[in-house]
Amino acid sequence: MGEIMNDKKDQYILAIETSCDETAVAIIKNGNEVVSNVVASQIESHKRFGGVVPEVASRHHVEQMTHVLEEAFVKSNLEMESIDAIAVTQGPGLVGALLVGVSTAKALAFAHQKPLIGVHHIAGHIYANQLQEPFTFPLLALVVSGGHTELILMRDHYDFEVIGETRDDAAGEAYDKVARTLNLPYPGGPEIDRLAQEGVDRFDFPRAWLEEGSFDFSFSGLKSSVINTVHNAKQKGETVEIADIATSFQSSVTDVLVEKTYRAAEYYGVKEIIVAGGVAANSGLRSALLDRFDSSAIQVKIPPLWLCTDNAAMIGAAGMVAYEKGYRAGWDLNANPGLDIEMYSKN
């Protein structure tokens, strides 16, 4: 009684992501519900001092792909015929790795006569948030990971403008290098985050604000400053309180990330902030962002950790929006290791 009948059929996207270390497949329902999400991490067994040897070779993706695909279908209780479209990460990433995903998607789409959609990897990270809540435009996405630190303005779906980015190291890379200098176990980011809760910010490490009005970032000076501080102390035979280094370093990183995000948000008059990428898991960054925007009308959205790292669910979320907009890739879809997000959104 009184209920409006919705006769719209459920729509399912099969999504594939192989841009770097991970072979991932997901099935997404109506753009916002994760039916299955399988990630075969290729980095688990190859730890060495302060780092990981990545198994990024195409061969590893090829070996994993059929298993991951099969598991995604088994977990979903769906058959290929229920799938409405196939979305795949087209770039950026490693060309050999990308090609495995793209070839798989093309073969499946061709064999089963399904529409094919190419997705930008970073667009995927941003759209991961739509698995939680729909976007409100204009929005500002802060993308922070080992390989990226970018501020991306979106005035509408599939409208991306890079308004700031790192000129040298990504925030996650700085975390990793500092962790290595402090001889912390891998992965270093969470370890620094944990130690940062215990120390005192007494080193006053540099904060790179760059030119007036710039929304770009720079973390290599900070990284060098931390490394020098640790080395100098060692040479003088002094003991450095690792927790104090971690606290000072983390507050330098978060100060700049948060303040630049805030200024850009004000400048462009956005309605919400989306945080994306692996560093979004950092508790120092989360609380600093929420504090800074506490008295503001701008909403801050941070996805759960499993959506921050590389996965295919995010590709499905981005793919669904593209599907609804009518974007279709041809059979000539190719891996594009240098795919530019601004150019991508114009196509």
Next chain:
Amino acid sequence: MDEQLINTHTPLETQQVARKLGYLLRPNDVVTLTGDLGAGKTTFTKGLGEGLGVKRTINSPTFTIVKSYQGEIPFHHIDAYRLEESHEDIGFDEYFTDGGVTVVEWPQYIEHFLPEERLNIEIKKGQDDHRQIILRPVGRMFKHITKELFR
């Protein structure tokens, strides 16, 4: 020995040398870049990209291993640091032969995937901002390019 030396005194000067080299490089050329942390490998790569017409910000590929850009021709920036114990092919030939220019940092980790003919560059840190750029071309064309750079 066809080794050539260039002395620079500021990061801007280093970037300008790299930009000029960018003008001279041809499709499918590979340049290796070695030097200590803070020697100016990133500065050099930014200059090279500029010379090839890349408009985007060139930043660190350490985590992603490769970052690719579109200039007048494609420009690939490889950091093989994370591949030290890997010995795996990540599709290097796709980069070296797609009509673009590739710069490789930490080339010693992927030595057997690199083309024989290439331009090896070392940047040595001196006092303050003083740098010594050492060019070691392998192959006739790279020797020619190195000579051109000094004109």
